[in-house]
Amino acid sequence: MQEVTLEIDGMKVTIEDGKTVLEAARKAGIPIPTLCYHEELEPFGACRFCMVEITKGKRKRLVASCVYPAEDGLIVKTNTERVREIRRMILELLLPIAPAGPLRELAKRYGVEKSRFQSDEIRPTHCTLCGMCVRYCNEVMKYDAVSFVGRGVYKAVALTPEARDLCVFCRKCYTICEAGRFPMLAEEYSI
Ligand code: FES
Structure with missing residues (x-):
């Protein structure tokens, strides 16, 4: 079985080829929050809450870790200011449609107490469409x-x-x- 080694938050992680960055992080005990990922399901890539910052060669960019493949030499940062900013924005968008419950708790953890958006203007169903x-x-x-x-x-x-x-x-x-x-x-x- 072929393996790849990448670096996540400064830690070297080796995992089977074909696995995702999220799976590699979880294997190493590094938490990446997710909203539409479930280990029994095919990755969906819908919520973007699992975004991480990757560096590949000279290129730095943001990717959804639940669908991005773990690759040799990849450098991953799971908790940069850019990453946290995206998560806060997603939570702000979801907050008006999320009832009291896990999402609201998550928003609190990211310091998102209020949203600039109105629920009726977005979707009044209280469903985030994570699927x-x-x-x-x-x-x-x-x-x-x-x-x-x-x-x-x-x-x-x-x-x-x-x-x-x-x-x-x-x-x-x-x-x-x-x-x-x-x-x-x-x-x-x-x-
Ligand atoms: S967990 Fe939803 S896009 Fe990755």
Whole structure:
């Protein structure tokens, strides 16, 4: 098995070729926060909360660590001011649509107490569209009971009414919803 060695926050990390920067960081015990990543699912790359700063040769740039491959000689910084600024901006965007719960706690940790954005102008669904419930239902449970509907600002997560019986017994998506929205949505459908 081929391996690659990269440097993350000053620490040399060796990992199997084909793994991502996020997986390498986790292997080394270096925390990178994520919102749309789940180890049982294919990476989605939607939230950008896992951004890190990389240096490759002379080039420095920001990448989403959950989809960026670990490479030999890569230098990764997970907690620079630029990285923290991006995370604060993402949290500020999410704050108006996030109910009290894990996201609000995370925002507090980054010193984001208020947002310049209004919830009704963005999306009044309280869903961050991380897609974890949709992907978990489809990729792992193979029920296809949860899906995206609509486009643009009208994009939302919906339950398939015909799958109601499966949902009553499963409810796996309740436990992985970062916004704490899923139980609210399920309530609307009485499942
Ligand atoms: S966790 Fe990497 S983009 Fe969402």
